[in-house]
Amino acid sequence: MTADEALAWLLERAKAVDATEEVAVEDTLGRVLAEDVAATVSAPPLDNSAMDGYAVRLADLDPEGETALPVSQRIPAGHVGQPLAQGTAARIFTGAPVPPGADTVVMQEHCTEADGRVTVRRAPQAGANVRRAGEDFAAGATVLVAGTRLGPQHQGLAAAAGHARLKVARRLKVAAFFTGDEIVMPGEPLKPGQIYNSNRFALRGLLQGLGCEVVDLGIVPDRFDATVDVLRQAARQADAVITSGGVSVGEEDHVKAAVESIGKLTMWKVAMKPGKPLAFGELDGAFFLGLPGNPVSAFVTFCLFVRPFLLRCQGVRQVAPPSYILPAAFEWKKPGDRREFARARLDIGADGSPVAALYPNQSSGALSSVAWAQGLVELPEGKTIERGQSVKFIPFSELLS
Ligand code: AMP
Ligand code: MG
Numbered sequence: 342m343t344a345d346e347a348l349a350w351l352l353e354r355a356k357a358v359d360a361t362e363e364v365a366v367e368d369t370l371g372r373v374l375a376e377d378v379a380a381t382v383s384a385p386p387l388d389n390s391a392m393d394g395y396a397v398r399l400a401d402l403d404p405e406g407e408t409a410l411p412v413s414q415r416i417p418a419g420h421v422g423q424p425l426a427q428g429t430a431a432r433i434f435t436g437a438p439v440p441p442g443a444d445t446v447v448m449q450e451h452c453t454e455a456d457g458r459v460t461v462r463r464a465p466q467a468g469a470n471v472r473r474a475g476e477d478f479a480a481g482a483t484v485l486v487a488g489t490r491l492g493p494q495h496q497g498l499a500a501a502a503g504h505a506r507l508k509v510a511r512r513l514k515v516a517a518f519f520t521g522d523e524i525v526m527p528g529e530p531l532k533p534g535q536i537y538n539s540n541r542f543a544l545r546g547l548l549q550g551l552g553c554e555v556v557d558l559g560i561v562p563d564r565f566d567a568t569v570d571v572l573r574q575a576a577r578q579a580d581a582v583i584t585s586g587g588v589s590v591g592e593e594d595h596v597k598a599a600v601e602s603i604g605k606l607t608m609w610k611v612a613m614k615p616g617k618p619l620a621f622g623e624l625d626g627a628f629f630l631g632l633p634g635n636p637v638s639a640f641v642t643f644c645l646f647v648r649p650f651l652l653r654c655q656g657v658r659q660v661a662p663p664s665y666i667l668p669a670a671f672e673w674k675k676p677g678d679r680r681e682f683a684r685a686r687l688d689i690g691a692d693g694s695p696v697a698a699l700y701p702n703q704s705s706g707a708l709s710s711v712a713w714a715q716g717l718v719e720l721p722e723g724k725t726i727e728r729g730q731s732v733k734f735i736p737f738s739e740l741l742s
Pocket of ligand 1: 634
């Protein structure tokens with residue numbers, strides 16, 4: 342199965358949680374909007390000044406030369422002035438409503454005020470420096486759509502539109518456990534043959550980045566009964582269960598058989614590197630996603646398959662990460678028969694524009710490649726790449742937030 346086919350298959354099975362909750366806007370970072378948000382007000386609510394200066398009627402200004410006008414009122418932000426008397430100017434400040442009758446604001450740098458009169462040295466364009474009522478959005482307009490993952494910019498917009506609380510999808514609860522008799526938590530001494538549980542930390546961070554609530558069930562030994570027990574426990578409390586390791590076909594790999602014994606399992610060898618074994622299953626009340634044990638494979642597989650799947654389960658519409666086409670700063674002479682997602686970084690090319698550079702060690706065990714990288718370069722199966730040729734770069738900035 343190709344990576345594209347595996348992803349399409351997964352997304353077809355994703356089911357958005359239907360429970361929602363109302364949350365204060367300041368607590369919605371990373372949450373997913375459950376309904377469209379309409380503006381309760383127009384922004385700006387009134388025509389207002391974009392500058393500190395003088396509000397005038399343009400017809401009162403000499404288009405060729407200077408004009409002196411009496412200053413008839415002073416309007417700071419937060420105060421509403423009187424209609425502008427003909428042949429006068431209003432001293433006005435940024436954000437203050439433009440008084441009825443005025444149509445233009447002259448910036449103060451183009452004026453001199455003395456003895457209650459302002460001399461406008463240069464007449465601006467009609468309507469200059471006036472922000473029109475509703476030019477950002479009108480009352481009643483939809484400013485945010487359901488399925489948006491809320492970032493700081495959306496929180497700001499929701500507040501500007503008059504909302505203190507928003508209806509968001511319930512957080513997804515994801516249980517995770519990590520298989521392997523050789524796996525030990527950092528902080529413990531390492532005996533011969535053991536390695537530290539790096540997947541726990543990378544996967545936890547990835548899940549937290551997606552706004553999921555993580556239930557960590559720890560390290561599980563390579564035994565069928567132990568695996569079944571923890572799977573049952575995981576499925577009881579979570580919407581999805583994620584594991585690392587134990588999904589190959591060796592006799593020490595028990596995850597596959599354990600899932601089959603209590604639910605349904607679909608296994609693939611996805612034609613990609615790193616990665617390959619990826620398992621999907623349906624347990625009683627929870628999805629199952631089995632990642633490879635190799636830390637780089639687990640990380641990349643999570644980014645490419647689990648991330649979009651879990652986002653869809655939270656109701657996110659747009660789950661594909663944006664990518665960029667960049668010139669390769671490398672040669673790729675020995676392409677494999679599987680698509681490769683190489684750890685890559687942006688570099689500056691000879692002409693000053695960005696190019697994609699590869700980490701020298703692309704082994705699926707080398708976690709330093711992921712830490713060095715800023716993203717993944719997709720190398721199509723069976724194709725060589727010449728230096729300078731275009732490649733697709735998927736930045737981590739999108740994948741990991
Ligand atoms: P497995 O899929 O269980 O055969 O594991 C493949 C490789 O990944 C082996 O070298 C494991 O030692 C390693 N591995 C499995 N789980 C973890 C983990 N939680 N942290 C770091 N490495 C792991
Ligand atoms: Mg193992």
